[in-house]
Amino acid sequence: MKKMLNMKSFKKMILLILLICVCFYLLGLFSNQYSKKVVTEKIMEQMDVKAEVWKDDLEQQIDSLLLAQSNLSQDTKLSEINLTWEYMTQYEQYRSTVELSERLREIKVLHSLVESIKVYFENTKISISSGYPMKDYFEKIDFFEYNQIKIDRDRGIYITTYFPVGMPKGKENHTAYCVRSYLPFADICNFLNPDLYRTKDGLVLLYDTKGNLLSPNISGGKGFKPDKEMLTLVSEKIKVSENDEQFRLKEKDYGSCIYMDDIGIWMVYLYPRDNVTQPLGFFNFLNLGLTVLAVILFVLYASYTNHIIAKPLGKIIRAMEQQKDSYMIVDKQKDEFGKIYDRYNHMIDDMKKLMSDKIEAQYQSKMAEFRQLQYQIQPHFLYNSIFMIYRMAKYDENEEIAEYTKHLGQYYQYITKNTDSFVKMEQEMGHLKNYLYIQETRFGNRIRIEVDEINDHVKNLYIAPMLIQPIVENAYEHGLKDIAADGWIHIQVMLEGEDFIFRVEDNGIGIPDRELKRIQAQIYSTDIGLIEVHGLTNIQARVSSIYGKDSGIEIDNRPEGGVQITLRLAGVNLKNV
Template identity: 25%
Template sequence: MEREPDNEDLKQSGAIPDAPIGKFGFSWKNTVYFRLLATLIIVILPLYVIGTNLYQWGASTIKDQVTAANSSQARFYLDSLETDIRRIQALQYDTLNDEDLNELANLAGIMTDYEYSRAVDRLKQRLKAIKSSSRYIEDVTAYIHPIERSVSAVGGYREFDANRFEGGGGPGTARMTEPSGIMYQSEARVILLNAGSSMSKQNGGHFPQYSIEVKLAVRNMQEAMGDPEYSDGGFMLVDRNGQIIFNSSGTSAFAKALNTGIRGQLGNGNKGTASLRVDGKLLLAASENSAYLGMDMVRYIPADAVFKPIDNYRVWFWIFSFSALLIVLLFSYSLYSIMHRPLLKLLRAFRRLRSGDMQIRIRHNHNDDFNYLYMYFNQTVENLDVLIEQVYRQKILVQKAELKHLQAQINPHFLYNSFFILHRMIKGRDMANSLVFSRELGNYMKYITRSAAETTELANEVAHARSYAEIQAMRFSNRLRVEFAQLPDTIANKQIPRLILQPIIENAVVHGLPNKVTDAYIRVSFPSMEGAVAIVVEDNGEELTDLKMSSLRKQLEFHDDNQETTGLLNIHRRIQLKYGMESGLTVSRSEWGGLKVTQLLYVGDE
């Protein structure tokens, strides 16, 4: 048996030159493998240097981005708070012009009890609407000084303490020093937004006729900021005097130390970023201020939470890199010697086998798994050579026999029906139609007997089906109409199996329309489909039930060699044997409720 020449044979024949042999059994100097290793090392070293620089640059970029994001988020929260307070104040000032409020302040003495009560209710409803407009609002109160009464969205109608608006004001109270303003009430942990009307004298003091006070809950404002992204991070809101309004995390001492450190670096009321250590923790802080609110928003995050994972990654990156490089070098050498070279030889043999070279044989010089693999490969190729020849011949013979058998079933099936129809015509003494029928039957016999070929042009098959349709139309002249669509010229000359259209029309007549007394209708069309010939036969029969449809689909989908292949199954099987499993028949309901049979023949360029 002829064998494939190995390196020693090629050397002896002069096909490849001798090379000096190194300590590993081959010359490193002249091998592509050595050059690839050298190239790999040359590429990896600069990559490691670039990777280190990228790490430093990345760490710096991340720090800048985190700092910028920190400032942006603090600015966003402060702007959102300012926007809401501006909107709330706009509602305050708008309420100062409320008709009911003015009447209660100026006309309470001449109003009836009903008018007074209605005015109070309407004012209370308006205050409730303001309260519902923002989650920051805890209560909205209208103080009416001439009658020393207040109307609250929460507390309703009641008296109020006039001392609240006097110059003194005790601990925990808000002092009104201007007609409108924002004040922080530290002990009550609320922010008061006051807006008053024109000033008037009363009981020796100056008071607005009425004022609107919006009470903002700091706790709600704090909750609106959301949970801090880092466990040791958070938010802090500070007023213009440096007093902490709220701190989202940490103790009071922690917040004071943080506030002192930030103001020490940035100054009172200045904005910017700061890096400082509080309680042993390095923090990155960003401060943004609002001149309108007179408040600073501070957002702080722990530096370790941001940069410690990066530092750990750098150490593990180098450990992994050097370990991976060493493993790759050792593994690549072992893999090449033990597996890569024998596999390449085997792959080349498979490539030649795939191209049809059944004489390929390979050898291995070591008594290992590849030696057995090569031996079984050679035996498999020898067996394949014999089996392919046998199976190919057997398949051809079986297909020819089955095709002959299937086509032979078609002709008697139609003839039995045709002679029975002719018998009925003669028996009924319908001589004119009998003459036409016998002529068409003769044309039919001529078509199926004039050639032994298994295929014909589609135009001939359609003409044959038209003859059959005319015969059936003569038989059922009062109730059957068969309509053929125009056959496209692009597929008229396509070669198709004989007798695949007429039996489908016959199936529609026999099984689809037996009880159709009038207006029985069959349509044959040829829809355009790229790469395939499509023929559709549909009727308006009333015999098709869902159970019959399901049974027919199962018969077409699952072929049983023991099943009788007649009618539609016959045609389906013949088409699939010739053109493959993608071709064949599919069934569905027609638009008139009868059976719709679609033939697809992927005939290619035949």
């Protein structure tokens, strides 16, 4: 198992199945959260609809009650009692009291919100009620500044109809009598939805505009009981909602709050959050089940993969890691891996046969590189350099000797110690500059060198070493060998598309056409085993071997005179680092 875990391919397969399991798990979590969001939104919409319906029902009840009280206050019977009570006999007073009490009782029966309803006669200081005692006396009545609807925080709502109506406020005792009904907050809440107090489907509360709770006994019954934190949250929200007519609560429990403008109170419908989260608990168990299933599948997959893939691959890897000739695979499997084992054994046999060919090819390549070094270190160049050192020393030109010796040392250091397969173009140009300095010292003003500016991108290209200096040396040794003065060598380094270009031009006498064809044939010859190897031929062999048949040397006469040699390396910019 330990070896199996060390296999990169097995780790990738394990990571893949682990990723799939994680994706399934995250999908389950997302489904859970999305379901909660959808269910919550649906519940809030239903709560808003219920709140609107309850608001309309309550306002209709109050409007109906106001209309009934108004009709009663306009009845001539009340005016008769108000004006002639003291002149009535006891029997007439009793009959009038009973008749009015019956009418009040009818209003109370038709309006279930009403707990009590009375008519107060200011002149006679008597009140007639729907209940018992039917007639009573009073000392003083609060006219509530003649407002029809009055909210008593401790009790409920008082609805009063005054007679006569339309008299200016601010005057005492201008009302002859009034009809007043009392609606307790508890009866209002029960009227809105009587089943809420017996179930856990929520709770209806009443608040005034200052955030004071008006509904009493909210902790009684078998239904939902909000905690103090939720009640405080509702109160704080109402205090800052002066211009709002409706808002929602989702912080703790769910709430739909709506303002009843006709009455001047807030109706708050609270719905317990547990009613939503408990049904959705199924999704939590589903996520747990998916997680357990994913772990089981992961273990089974790992075990199965180890048996059918990791172990057979392990045989191949162990065979390939063998350092001796005994790395053939012996196995009697008849499945796909058995066929792979057979092909692997045949491949090993073929590889052994190819190894000798490869060794021979490497030998030929090393011989070509050796000849290249032999060509670069030509005796006449070395002798001329030594002679120049001798001549400068004779005339005691010490600074020139030091500079010349420095470039000469760098030149030989580069060609003898550079063993890299590829070097930066910047290094190759540095080697060329050492060579040019040596040649300029040798030829003086006889030959002028012109090197175009090289792009930074080109400087960072990687090419095979010792390709460009022999081309320039060819211009010195062949192109300008018969020029006594005003010699000129022009060097260009650039990119043409994806091809690297190194071009050298001189203003020598050029090459006769017949000789040019012979040189071109020699350059493109595939036989590098010739005794006489031209420097350009060796470069062509190396370039075609490294960069392919589309790369090589092009040599032609210039129309103005002299020779132009171009080294083209196809697609060399792919070596850019």
